Amino acid sequence: MKNKAPFINELALPIVTAPMFLISGPNLVIECCKNGIVGTFPALNQRSSEGFEEWLIEIKTTLKEFEDTTGKKAAPFGVNLIVHPTNPRLEADLKLCVKHKVPLIITSLGAVSQVVDAIHSYGGLVFHDIIKKRHAEKAAEAGVDGLILVAAGAGGHAGTINPMTLVAEIKKFYDKTIILSGCISTGRDVASALQMGADLAYMGTRFINTEESRATDEYRKMIVEAGASDVTYTASISGVHANFLSASLKAAGITEEDLKKDVKIDFGKELDTEAKAWKTIWSAGQGVALIDDIVPVSTLVENLKTEFKSSIEEQIKVLENFPK
Numbered sequence: 001m002k003n004k005a006p007f008i009n010e011l012a013l014p015i016v017t018a019p020m021f022l023i024s025g026p027n028l029v030i031e032c033c034k035n036g037i038v039g040t041f042p043a044l045n046q047r048s049s050e051g052f053e054e055w056l057i058e059i060k061t062t063l064k065e066f067e068d069t070t071g072k073k074a075a076p077f078g079v080n081l082i083v084h085p086t087n088p089r090l091e092a093d094l095k096l097c098v099k100h101k102v103p104l105i106i107t108s109l110g111a112v113s114q115v116v117d118a119i120h121s122y123g124g125l126v127f128h129d130i131i132k133k134r135h136a137e138k139a140a141e142a143g144v145d146g147l148i149l150v151a152a153g154a155g156g157h158a159g160t161i162n163p164m165t166l167v168a169e170i171k172k173f174y175d176k177t178i179i180l181s182g183c184i185s186t187g188r189d190v191a192s193a194l195q196m197g198a199d200l201a202y203m204g205t206r207f208i209n210t211e212e213s214r215a216t217d218e219y220r221k222m223i224v225e226a227g228a229s230d231v232t233y234t235a236s237i238s239g240v241h242a243n244f245l246s247a248s249l250k251a252a253g254i255t256e257e258d259l260k261k262d263v264k265i266d267f268g269k270e271l272d273t274e275a276k277a278w279k280t281i282w283s284a285g286q287g288v289a290l291i292d293d294i295v296p297v298s299t300l301v302e303n304l305k306t307e308f309k310s311s312i313e314e315q316i317k318v319l320e321n322f323p324k
Protein backbone atom coordinates (compact mmCIF):
# COMPACT_ATOMS: atom_id res chain seq x y z
CA MET A 1 0.00 0.00 0.00
CA LYS A 2 3.05 2.25 -0.20
CA ASN A 3 2.20 5.40 -2.22
CA LYS A 4 -1.55 4.68 -2.04
CA ALA A 5 -4.11 7.04 -0.47
CA PRO A 6 -4.11 6.17 3.27
CA PHE A 7 -7.91 6.36 3.60
CA ILE A 8 -8.60 3.46 1.19
CA ASN A 9 -8.59 0.78 3.88
CA GLU A 10 -10.90 2.78 6.13
CA LEU A 11 -13.77 2.90 3.62
CA ALA A 12 -16.85 0.65 3.79
CA LEU A 13 -16.27 0.01 0.08
CA PRO A 14 -13.49 1.24 -2.26
CA ILE A 15 -15.72 3.90 -3.84
CA VAL A 16 -15.40 7.61 -4.60
CA THR A 17 -18.71 9.17 -5.62
CA ALA A 18 -17.81 11.34 -8.61
CA PRO A 19 -18.41 15.10 -8.62
CA MET A 20 -21.29 15.95 -10.96
CA PHE A 21 -22.19 19.36 -12.32
CA LEU A 22 -25.67 20.45 -11.09
CA ILE A 23 -26.20 17.04 -9.41
CA SER A 24 -23.95 16.81 -6.34
CA GLY A 25 -24.48 18.98 -3.28
CA PRO A 26 -24.09 18.73 0.50
CA ASN A 27 -26.91 16.17 1.00
CA LEU A 28 -25.35 13.66 -1.38
CA VAL A 29 -21.81 14.25 -0.05
CA ILE A 30 -22.86 13.94 3.60
CA GLU A 31 -24.85 10.73 3.04
CA CYS A 32 -21.97 9.13 1.13
CA CYS A 33 -19.44 9.99 3.85
CA LYS A 34 -21.77 8.80 6.63
CA ASN A 35 -22.13 5.49 4.79
CA GLY A 36 -18.38 5.02 4.48
CA ILE A 37 -17.65 6.03 0.87
CA VAL A 38 -16.02 9.24 -0.35
CA GLY A 39 -18.51 11.99 -1.32
CA THR A 40 -17.49 14.84 -3.64
CA PHE A 41 -18.97 17.88 -5.40
CA PRO A 42 -17.80 20.50 -7.94
CA ALA A 43 -17.08 23.89 -6.30
CA LEU A 44 -18.90 25.46 -9.25
CA ASN A 45 -22.20 23.86 -8.19
CA GLN A 46 -22.47 26.90 -5.96
CA ARG A 47 -22.89 30.21 -7.77
CA SER A 48 -20.27 32.09 -5.73
CA SER A 49 -17.23 31.43 -3.56
CA GLU A 50 -19.27 32.64 -0.54
CA GLY A 51 -21.90 29.98 -1.28
CA PHE A 52 -19.16 27.40 -1.77
CA GLU A 53 -17.76 28.19 1.69
CA GLU A 54 -21.25 27.80 3.22
CA TRP A 55 -21.43 24.28 1.74
CA LEU A 56 -17.97 23.42 3.07
CA ILE A 57 -19.01 24.53 6.57
CA GLU A 58 -22.31 22.61 6.33
CA ILE A 59 -20.54 19.40 5.28
CA LYS A 60 -17.80 19.67 7.90
CA THR A 61 -20.20 20.55 10.74
CA THR A 62 -22.68 17.77 9.91
CA LEU A 63 -19.98 15.12 9.59
CA LYS A 64 -18.37 16.22 12.86
CA GLU A 65 -21.78 15.97 14.61
CA PHE A 66 -22.25 12.51 13.07
CA GLU A 67 -18.87 11.35 14.36
CA ASP A 68 -19.46 12.83 17.84
CA THR A 69 -22.92 11.29 18.25
CA THR A 70 -22.29 7.84 16.70
CA GLY A 71 -18.62 7.28 17.50
CA LYS A 72 -18.23 6.18 13.85
CA LYS A 73 -15.70 7.68 11.48
CA ALA A 74 -17.09 9.41 8.38
CA ALA A 75 -15.30 8.86 5.06
CA PRO A 76 -13.36 11.87 3.73
CA PHE A 77 -15.07 14.30 1.35
CA GLY A 78 -13.71 15.97 -1.76
CA VAL A 79 -14.12 19.05 -3.95
CA ASN A 80 -13.69 19.25 -7.73
CA LEU A 81 -11.82 22.31 -9.00
CA ILE A 82 -11.62 23.22 -12.69
CA VAL A 83 -8.01 24.27 -13.22
CA HIS A 84 -8.33 26.38 -16.36
CA PRO A 85 -8.05 30.10 -17.23
CA THR A 86 -11.81 30.11 -18.00
CA ASN A 87 -12.53 29.49 -14.29
CA PRO A 88 -12.34 32.95 -12.66
CA ARG A 89 -13.00 31.48 -9.20
CA LEU A 90 -10.06 29.08 -9.07
CA GLU A 91 -7.84 31.20 -6.82
CA ALA A 92 -10.60 32.11 -4.35
CA ASP A 93 -12.00 28.56 -4.22
CA LEU A 94 -8.54 27.06 -3.76
CA LYS A 95 -7.91 29.41 -0.82
CA LEU A 96 -11.15 28.21 0.78
CA CYS A 97 -10.13 24.58 0.31
CA VAL A 98 -6.86 25.33 2.12
CA LYS A 99 -8.67 27.32 4.86
CA HIS A 100 -11.10 24.45 5.50
CA LYS A 101 -8.49 21.72 4.93
CA VAL A 102 -10.63 19.84 2.38
CA PRO A 103 -9.30 16.25 2.58
CA LEU A 104 -9.45 15.49 -1.17
CA ILE A 105 -9.24 17.76 -4.20
CA ILE A 106 -10.17 16.48 -7.65
CA THR A 107 -8.66 18.59 -10.40
CA SER A 108 -10.04 18.62 -13.93
CA LEU A 109 -8.40 19.98 -17.11
CA GLY A 110 -5.13 21.33 -15.64
CA ALA A 111 -2.84 19.54 -13.19
CA VAL A 112 -0.49 22.17 -11.82
CA SER A 113 2.13 21.84 -9.11
CA GLN A 114 1.03 25.11 -7.42
CA VAL A 115 -2.39 23.60 -6.69
CA VAL A 116 -0.81 20.32 -5.56
CA ASP A 117 1.62 22.18 -3.24
CA ALA A 118 -1.20 24.27 -1.72
CA ILE A 119 -3.24 21.15 -0.90
CA HIS A 120 -0.21 19.20 0.36
CA SER A 121 0.60 22.11 2.73
CA TYR A 122 -2.08 20.84 5.16
CA GLY A 123 -1.90 17.13 4.31
CA GLY A 124 -4.72 17.06 1.73
CA LEU A 125 -4.60 14.79 -1.34
CA VAL A 126 -5.05 15.64 -5.03
CA PHE A 127 -6.54 13.27 -7.59
CA HIS A 128 -6.56 14.35 -11.23
CA ASP A 129 -8.80 13.03 -14.01
CA ILE A 130 -7.41 11.99 -17.38
CA ILE A 131 -8.63 10.21 -20.50
CA LYS A 132 -5.24 9.36 -22.03
CA LYS A 133 -1.62 8.53 -21.19
CA ARG A 134 -0.15 11.91 -22.19
CA HIS A 135 -2.39 13.75 -19.68
CA ALA A 136 -1.54 11.16 -17.03
CA GLU A 137 2.20 11.71 -17.51
CA LYS A 138 1.79 15.49 -17.12
CA ALA A 139 -0.30 15.09 -13.96
CA ALA A 140 2.20 12.62 -12.51
CA GLU A 141 4.94 15.21 -13.10
CA ALA A 142 2.87 17.82 -11.23
CA GLY A 143 2.94 15.47 -8.21
CA VAL A 144 -0.71 14.45 -7.90
CA ASP A 145 -1.53 11.65 -5.42
CA GLY A 146 -3.90 9.74 -7.65
CA LEU A 147 -5.08 9.49 -11.23
CA ILE A 148 -8.74 9.10 -12.16
CA LEU A 149 -8.86 7.17 -15.42
CA VAL A 150 -12.01 8.17 -17.27
CA ALA A 151 -12.69 5.31 -19.66
CA ALA A 152 -15.15 4.86 -22.53
CA GLY A 153 -18.87 5.13 -21.77
CA ALA A 154 -18.52 7.33 -18.66
CA GLY A 155 -21.02 10.04 -17.81
CA GLY A 156 -19.91 13.64 -18.40
CA HIS A 157 -16.77 14.26 -20.47
CA ALA A 158 -15.91 10.63 -21.12
CA GLY A 159 -12.85 9.10 -22.74
CA THR A 160 -12.78 6.56 -25.54
CA ILE A 161 -10.30 3.98 -24.25
CA ASN A 162 -11.31 0.58 -22.93
CA PRO A 163 -10.91 0.49 -19.13
CA MET A 164 -8.76 -2.66 -19.05
CA THR A 165 -6.23 -1.16 -21.45
CA LEU A 166 -6.28 2.26 -19.79
CA VAL A 167 -5.60 0.87 -16.28
CA ALA A 168 -2.83 -1.45 -17.51
CA GLU A 169 -1.19 1.30 -19.60
CA ILE A 170 -1.12 3.84 -16.75
CA LYS A 171 0.00 1.30 -14.14
CA LYS A 172 3.15 0.66 -16.19
CA PHE A 173 4.59 4.00 -15.05
CA TYR A 174 2.37 5.19 -12.17
CA ASP A 175 2.44 3.48 -8.75
CA LYS A 176 0.25 5.87 -6.74
CA THR A 177 -3.54 5.56 -6.35
CA ILE A 178 -5.45 4.51 -9.48
CA ILE A 179 -9.15 5.35 -9.58
CA LEU A 180 -11.21 3.88 -12.43
CA SER A 181 -14.14 5.83 -13.85
CA GLY A 182 -16.80 4.87 -16.38
CA CYS A 183 -19.92 2.65 -16.27
CA ILE A 184 -19.37 1.38 -12.73
CA SER A 185 -22.94 0.85 -11.54
CA THR A 186 -22.98 -2.31 -9.41
CA GLY A 187 -20.94 -3.96 -6.67
CA ARG A 188 -19.75 -6.48 -9.25
CA ASP A 189 -18.45 -3.56 -11.34
CA VAL A 190 -16.57 -2.24 -8.28
CA ALA A 191 -14.96 -5.68 -7.80
CA SER A 192 -14.11 -5.75 -11.53
CA ALA A 193 -12.37 -2.36 -11.24
CA LEU A 194 -10.14 -3.80 -8.50
CA GLN A 195 -9.56 -6.93 -10.57
CA MET A 196 -8.33 -4.74 -13.44
CA GLY A 197 -5.82 -3.19 -11.06
CA ALA A 198 -7.57 -0.05 -9.82
CA ASP A 199 -7.45 0.90 -6.11
CA LEU A 200 -10.79 2.72 -6.10
CA ALA A 201 -13.95 2.83 -8.23
CA TYR A 202 -15.32 6.25 -9.27
CA MET A 203 -19.11 6.24 -9.63
CA GLY A 204 -21.13 9.06 -11.17
CA THR A 205 -24.30 8.13 -13.06
CA ARG A 206 -25.39 5.49 -10.49
CA PHE A 207 -25.56 8.24 -7.84
CA ILE A 208 -27.80 10.51 -9.96
CA ASN A 209 -30.52 7.98 -9.10
CA THR A 210 -30.28 8.44 -5.35
CA GLU A 211 -32.81 10.39 -3.32
CA GLU A 212 -30.07 12.78 -2.14
CA SER A 213 -28.93 13.90 -5.62
CA ARG A 214 -30.14 17.23 -7.01
CA ALA A 215 -31.51 15.64 -10.22
CA THR A 216 -35.17 16.07 -11.18
CA ASP A 217 -37.55 13.10 -11.12
CA GLU A 218 -37.80 13.24 -14.94
CA TYR A 219 -34.03 12.92 -15.26
CA ARG A 220 -33.93 9.93 -12.90
CA LYS A 221 -36.87 8.29 -14.70
CA MET A 222 -35.09 8.65 -18.05
CA ILE A 223 -32.05 6.88 -16.55
CA VAL A 224 -34.22 3.98 -15.34
CA GLU A 225 -35.74 3.63 -18.82
CA ALA A 226 -32.44 3.92 -20.76
CA GLY A 227 -30.20 1.15 -22.04
CA ALA A 228 -26.54 1.47 -23.09
CA SER A 229 -27.48 2.42 -26.66
CA ASP A 230 -29.74 5.23 -25.45
CA VAL A 231 -26.66 7.34 -24.64
CA THR A 232 -25.07 9.62 -27.27
CA TYR A 233 -21.39 10.64 -27.28
CA THR A 234 -21.19 14.11 -28.79
CA ALA A 235 -19.25 17.38 -28.74
CA SER A 236 -22.39 19.26 -29.83
CA ILE A 237 -23.38 20.42 -26.34
CA SER A 238 -20.18 21.59 -24.67
CA GLY A 239 -17.61 21.58 -27.48
CA VAL A 240 -15.86 18.65 -25.79
CA HIS A 241 -17.13 15.09 -26.19
CA ALA A 242 -19.51 14.01 -23.45
CA ASN A 243 -22.25 11.41 -23.02
CA PHE A 244 -25.90 12.50 -22.90
CA LEU A 245 -29.22 10.69 -22.66
CA SER A 246 -30.42 10.51 -26.27
CA ALA A 247 -34.05 11.09 -25.21
CA SER A 248 -33.10 14.40 -23.59
CA LEU A 249 -31.26 15.52 -26.77
CA LYS A 250 -34.37 14.66 -28.77
CA ALA A 251 -36.66 16.48 -26.32
CA ALA A 252 -34.46 19.61 -26.68
CA GLY A 253 -35.01 19.51 -30.46
CA ILE A 254 -31.45 18.43 -31.33
CA THR A 255 -31.50 16.48 -34.57
CA GLU A 256 -29.35 13.68 -35.98
CA GLU A 257 -27.99 16.27 -38.46
CA ASP A 258 -26.86 18.55 -35.58
CA LEU A 259 -25.13 15.61 -33.90
CA LYS A 260 -23.38 14.50 -37.09
CA LYS A 261 -21.58 17.88 -37.28
CA ASP A 262 -20.07 17.07 -33.86
CA VAL A 263 -19.22 20.72 -33.12
CA LYS A 264 -20.82 22.88 -30.42
CA ILE A 265 -24.32 23.89 -31.42
CA ASP A 266 -25.16 27.59 -31.27
CA PHE A 267 -28.18 27.35 -28.98
CA GLY A 268 -28.91 31.09 -29.17
CA LYS A 269 -30.22 32.88 -26.10
CA GLU A 270 -32.29 29.99 -24.76
CA LEU A 271 -29.34 27.80 -23.76
CA ASP A 272 -26.50 30.30 -24.09
CA THR A 273 -24.40 29.03 -21.22
CA GLU A 274 -23.16 25.50 -20.56
CA ALA A 275 -25.05 25.47 -17.26
CA LYS A 276 -28.35 26.15 -19.02
CA ALA A 277 -27.58 23.49 -21.63
CA TRP A 278 -26.77 20.80 -19.00
CA LYS A 279 -29.97 21.68 -17.13
CA THR A 280 -32.03 20.75 -20.18
CA ILE A 281 -29.85 18.10 -21.83
CA TRP A 282 -29.00 15.41 -19.33
CA SER A 283 -25.63 13.71 -19.10
CA ALA A 284 -25.30 10.04 -18.13
CA GLY A 285 -22.97 7.18 -18.95
CA GLN A 286 -23.64 3.82 -20.58
CA GLY A 287 -23.87 2.38 -17.06
CA VAL A 288 -27.57 3.45 -17.17
CA ALA A 289 -28.17 -0.06 -18.52
CA LEU A 290 -27.79 -1.45 -14.98
CA ILE A 291 -29.75 1.23 -13.10
CA ASP A 292 -33.41 0.49 -12.50
CA ASP A 293 -34.24 2.19 -9.22
CA ILE A 294 -34.07 5.44 -7.27
CA VAL A 295 -32.95 4.72 -3.71
CA PRO A 296 -31.48 6.49 -0.69
CA VAL A 297 -27.65 6.43 -0.58
CA SER A 298 -27.76 4.16 2.50
CA THR A 299 -29.74 1.50 0.57
CA LEU A 300 -27.50 1.81 -2.48
CA VAL A 301 -24.34 1.33 -0.39
CA GLU A 302 -25.84 -1.76 1.31
CA ASN A 303 -26.77 -3.22 -2.12
CA LEU A 304 -23.30 -2.46 -3.48
CA LYS A 305 -21.71 -4.21 -0.49
CA THR A 306 -23.80 -7.36 -1.03
CA GLU A 307 -23.06 -7.46 -4.78
CA PHE A 308 -19.35 -6.73 -4.22
CA LYS A 309 -19.00 -9.53 -1.70
CA SER A 310 -20.93 -12.14 -3.68
CA SER A 311 -18.99 -11.43 -6.88
CA ILE A 312 -15.66 -11.87 -5.06
CA GLU A 313 -16.97 -15.09 -3.47
CA GLU A 314 -17.78 -16.35 -6.99
CA GLN A 315 -14.19 -15.66 -8.02
CA ILE A 316 -12.82 -17.46 -4.99
CA LYS A 317 -14.93 -20.51 -5.97
CA VAL A 318 -13.45 -20.40 -9.48
CA LEU A 319 -9.97 -20.44 -7.96
CA GLU A 320 -10.87 -23.27 -5.56
CA ASN A 321 -12.19 -25.40 -8.44
CA PHE A 322 -9.16 -24.72 -10.61
CA PRO A 323 -6.96 -27.78 -11.20
CA LYS A 324 -4.03 -27.63 -8.78
Ligand SMILES: Cc1cc2nc3c(=O)[nH]c(=O)nc-3n(C[C@H](O)[C@H](O)[C@H](O)COP(=O)(O)O)c2cc1C
Residues within 6 Å of the ligand: 018, 019, 020, 021, 022, 023, 042, 080, 108, 129, 150, 153, 154, 155, 156, 157, 181, 182, 183, 184, 202, 203, 204, 205, 206, 282, 283, 284, 285, 286, 287
Ligand atom coordinates in the same frame (compact mmCIF):
# COMPACT_ATOMS: atom_id res chain seq x y z
C1 LIG B 1 -24.31 14.74 -14.92
C2 LIG B 1 -22.83 14.63 -14.80
C3 LIG B 1 -22.09 15.75 -14.49
C4 LIG B 1 -20.70 15.67 -14.36
N1 LIG B 1 -20.01 16.78 -13.97
C5 LIG B 1 -18.68 16.70 -13.72
C6 LIG B 1 -17.98 17.81 -13.17
O1 LIG B 1 -18.52 18.89 -12.94
N2 LIG B 1 -16.65 17.66 -12.92
C7 LIG B 1 -16.00 16.48 -13.15
O2 LIG B 1 -14.80 16.39 -12.89
N3 LIG B 1 -16.64 15.41 -13.67
C8 LIG B 1 -17.97 15.49 -13.93
N4 LIG B 1 -18.65 14.39 -14.41
C9 LIG B 1 -17.93 13.13 -14.63
C10 LIG B 1 -17.91 12.30 -13.36
O3 LIG B 1 -17.14 12.95 -12.38
C11 LIG B 1 -17.37 10.87 -13.60
O4 LIG B 1 -16.14 10.89 -14.28
C12 LIG B 1 -18.35 10.01 -14.39
O5 LIG B 1 -19.67 10.26 -13.99
C13 LIG B 1 -18.04 8.53 -14.17
O6 LIG B 1 -18.71 7.74 -15.09
P1 LIG B 1 -20.17 7.11 -14.80
O7 LIG B 1 -21.11 8.26 -14.85
O8 LIG B 1 -20.34 6.17 -15.94
O9 LIG B 1 -20.14 6.47 -13.45
C14 LIG B 1 -20.04 14.44 -14.57
C15 LIG B 1 -20.80 13.31 -14.90
C16 LIG B 1 -22.18 13.38 -15.00
C17 LIG B 1 -22.98 12.15 -15.31
